[in-house]
Amino acid sequence: MKETPLSNCERRFLLRAIEEKKRLDGRQTYDYRNIKITFGTDYGCCIVELGKTRVLGQVSCELVSPKLNRATEGILFFNLELSQMAAPAFEPGRQSDLLVKLNRLLERCLRNSKCIDTESLCVVAGEKVWQIRVDLHLLNHDGNIIDAASIAAIVALCHFRRPDVSVQGDEVTLYTPEERDPVPLSIHHMPICVSFAFFQQGTYLLVDPNEREERVMDGLLVIAMNKHREICTIQSSGGIMLLKDQVLRCSKIAGVKVLEITELIQKALENDQKVRKEGGKFGFAESIASQRITAFKMEKAPIDTSDVEEKAEEIIAEAEPPSEVFLNLLRVSKPVLWTPGTAQIGEGIENSWGDLEDSEKEEDDEGGSDEAIILDSIKMDTREVSNIGSQDAPIVLSDSEEEEMIILEPDKNPKKIRTQTISAKQEKAPSKKPVKKRKKKRAAN
Amino acid sequence: MEGVMQTDAKMRTESGAESSPRGPGCSLRHFACEQNLLSRPDGSASFLQGDTSVLAGVYGPAEVKVSKEIFNKATLEVILRPKIGLPGVAEKSRERLIRNTCEAVVLGALHPRTSITVVLQVVSDAGSLLACCLNAACMALVDAGVPMRALFCGVTCALDSEGTLVLDPTAKQEKEARAILTFALDSVERKLLMSTTKGLYSDAELQQCLAAAQAASQHVFRFYRESLQRRYSKS
Numbered sequence: 001m002k003e004t005p006l007s008n009c010e011r012r013f014l015l016r017a018i019e020e021k022k023r024l025d026g027r028q029t030y031d032y033r034n035i036k037i038t039f040g041t042d043y044g045c046c047i048v049e050l051g052k053t054r055v056l057g058q059v060s061c062e063l064v065s066p067k068l069n070r071a072t073e074g075i076l077f078f079n080l081e082l083s084q085m086a087a088p089a090f091e092p093g094r095q096s097d098l099l100v101k102l103n104r105l106l107e108r109c110l111r112n113s114k115c116i117d118t119e120s121l122c123v124v125a126g127e128k129v130w131q132i133r134v135d136l137h138l139l140n141h142d143g144n145i146i147d148a149a150s151i152a153a154i155v156a157l158c159h160f161r162r163p164d165v166s167v168q169g170d171e172v173t174l175y176t177p178e179e180r181d182p183v184p185l186s187i188h189h190m191p192i193c194v195s196f197a198f199f200q201q202g203t204y205l206l207v208d209p210n211e212r213e214e215r216v217m218d219g220l221l222v223i224a225m226n227k228h229r230e231i232c233t234i235q236s237s238g239g240i241m242l243l244k245d246q247v248l249r250c251s252k253i254a255g256v257k258v259l260e261i262t263e264l265i266q267k268a269l270e271n272d273q274k275v276r277k278e279g280g281k282f283g284f285a286e287s288i289a290s291q292r293i294t295a296f297k298m299e300k301a302p303i304d305t306s307d308v309e310e311k312a313e314e315i316i317a318e319a320e321p322p323s324e325v326f327l328n329l330l331r332v333s334k335p336v337l338w339t340p341g342t343a344q345i346g347e348g349i350e351n352s353w354g355d356l357e358d359s360e361k362e363e364d365d366e367g368g369s370d371e372a373i374i375l376d377s378i379k380m381d382t383r384e385v386s387n388i389g390s391q392d393a394p395i396v397l398s399d400s401e402e403e404e405m406i407i408l409e410p411d412k413n414p415k416k417i418r419t420q421t422i423s424a425k426q427e428k429a430p431s432k433k434p435v436k437k438r439k440k441k442r443a444a445n
Numbered sequence: 446m447e448g449v450m451q452t453d454a455k456m457r458t459e460s461g462a463e464s465s466p467r468g469p470g471c472s473l474r475h476f477a478c479e480q481n482l483l484s485r486p487d488g489s490a491s492f493l494q495g496d497t498s499v500l501a502g503v504y505g506p507a508e509v510k511v512s513k514e515i516f517n518k519a520t521l522e523v524i525l526r527p528k529i530g531l532p533g534v535a536e537k538s539r540e541r542l543i544r545n546t547c548e549a550v551v552l553g554a555l556h557p558r559t560s561i562t563v564v565l566q567v568v569s570d571a572g573s574l575l576a577c578c579l580n581a582a583c584m585a586l587v588d589a590g591v592p593m594r595a596l597f598c599g600v601t602c603a604l605d606s607e608g609t610l611v612l613d614p615t616a617k618q619e620k621e622a623r624a625i626l627t628f629a630l631d632s633v634e635r636k637l638l639m640s641t642t643k644g645l646y647s648d649a650e651l652q653q654c655l656a657a658a659q660a661a662s663q664h665v666f667r668f669y670r671e672s673l674q675r676r677y678s679k680s
Contacts, residue, residue, distance in 0.1 A: 001504060001507050001508050001560070001564075002508065019448050040498070040568065040569050041569055042569060043573070045528075045568075045569060047568075052483075052484040054483065056500075056528075056549055056566065056568060058529055059530050060529050078477030081526070083524075083564060083566060084502075084504075084562065084564050085483070085485075085486060085489075085500070085502035085564035085566060087483060087485050088485070088507065088562075090505050092524055093490060115495060132528075133529070135528065135529050135530070137528075137566060139483060139502075139528065140483040140484055140485050140486075141485055142485070145638050159522045160653060182641055186569060218459075240661075242558055283496055283498075283569070284491075284493060284498050284568060284569065285475070285477050285493045285495075285496070285498070287489075288479050288493070289479075292479065293675060293676055293678070294479055294481050294482070294676055295477070295478065295479040295480075295672075296473065296477070296478055296479075296668070296671060296676075297476065297477040297478075298475060298476040298477070298664075298668045298671075299475050300473065300475050301472060301473040301476075301664045301668075302471065302472040303471050303472055303473060303612055303657070303660050303661050303664060304471075304660065305471040305610060305612070305656075305657045305660060307656075307661070308610065308653045308656045308657045309649075309653055311652070311653075312649050312652030312653040312655075312656055313649070313652075315650055315652050315656075318646065320524045421522060428539040
């Protein structure tokens, strides 16, 4: 499905609103939409909502052999998917330019900033290291995917626990969560992306653009920063020229925003950990707002299955026994060995069609005679009709067949008619009559 | 309303426990559903069965690609996305089962030459995933207002090594089970729309599971009804 195009008047309206320092959702220029973080029951699973934009993050791990040139480092892998659920224009299984750009930006933000200690992921140097895989699914697209995705990725990584491993000599032991508590990843800092949209060649600036604003913007500046105000990556796209002051101003704003978001993430993580420790309920089921009218919950429902056995017996007893024809089909046929090296089933077996054919023949005969009778009666009918027709309309008659004959015969094959026998001429003679009659009629009219 | 329902359920268990030696296995986990939670799709629903959670989004009836166009009915597409990695053969097979179930119920002839797309995202898998996918798809289709002949629900049954029947099994129960049977049932005649099974079971056990699934489906449909009643209530 194609994206709905943005109309010119919509575009003008949005731009004029931005010029007047107004945003459609009532935010100020530097405001973020509200951010909500919820955790799933498994470790390393979270959903981040940035306004209406939603990203699902899941971290998983696997023991693999390391890269040849980095024998002592674990592997980090990021994969952002733009699901068709997020917007109808996203096609499944296609690497669009937007997707490639976002994935690369995420890698630069999280892998190249060395926020995760990859050396601690090494189990046996050169042989076994952990591969940490971060899957991010965009569930709803309402602008600013990169900010939501970077928050989801870092939250999922912070929340994740990998199974504990011990090495004794050459033996590597992997412990299940029941045996030993899984261990968290060691994270040095939390880089977070902040997006700035520019309008009218950089005259106007907005933080956290939504989908509509992204469509009318001229350029985008993404700054990834951690709470120590260290810039991890900067990307300017859209092809606008920015002044030094503008970039500096953006980095200052980013510093403030990152501080706020980091605080929120830490609070959310602490809260989840507290609930888990206390043995309370956690997971997505608890995070559904039950006061919402669109949400509904039902407690455990016991189901009476006492009569199931009786019912099943009844059904089996009531079921008709398989018919004889069906049983014949079920009869096991023996493999036939025609020549050495072959075995065959299904040909050369006694033909059971004989009985069927006989019965069919009888039916055919009956049917045939019936039809004959019916045909006779129809013929009778038609005769009667034709008789009536000839009696009633001798003057009005204008049979199309006759007309054709008249038109064709004199022009195309006059020779044939001459060579033909007299009977043809006799046939032709009456066919002229209706034409004459019609001429008379026309004259009368 | 809820109070009445609970007491009713309690009476049922008591009577059930008296007449049958069956243990506590025959119960559905707690259900939760939220509709219309995504802004972009025409209909969306998040369905939770215990810790299993599936998010569904529906687009349609909408424009269709010429290559996929069917001249006398709507093209129904189901996309199932796993949580980790790329979709594989297992997902394709489930997509097909869900699509066939939806096609049996959706009145596609009312919207010829359009597309109805159901996108399902696994959020967490803790057993009975296919049943949860079916329920999420149904709630999302209802939210999108797609005309349907009947509602449908999915119920999973598991038979363990002793032949004990477990409804709505968890991931652990599924692992220990000898056979897992998943049924899709419609709401009007309670008839079977789809069935898929794994493992060994006898003729009689299949009928037992089906009867149990029919009993369970009544609860699921009641859950549907109550959640929709709540949604369209004025207060």
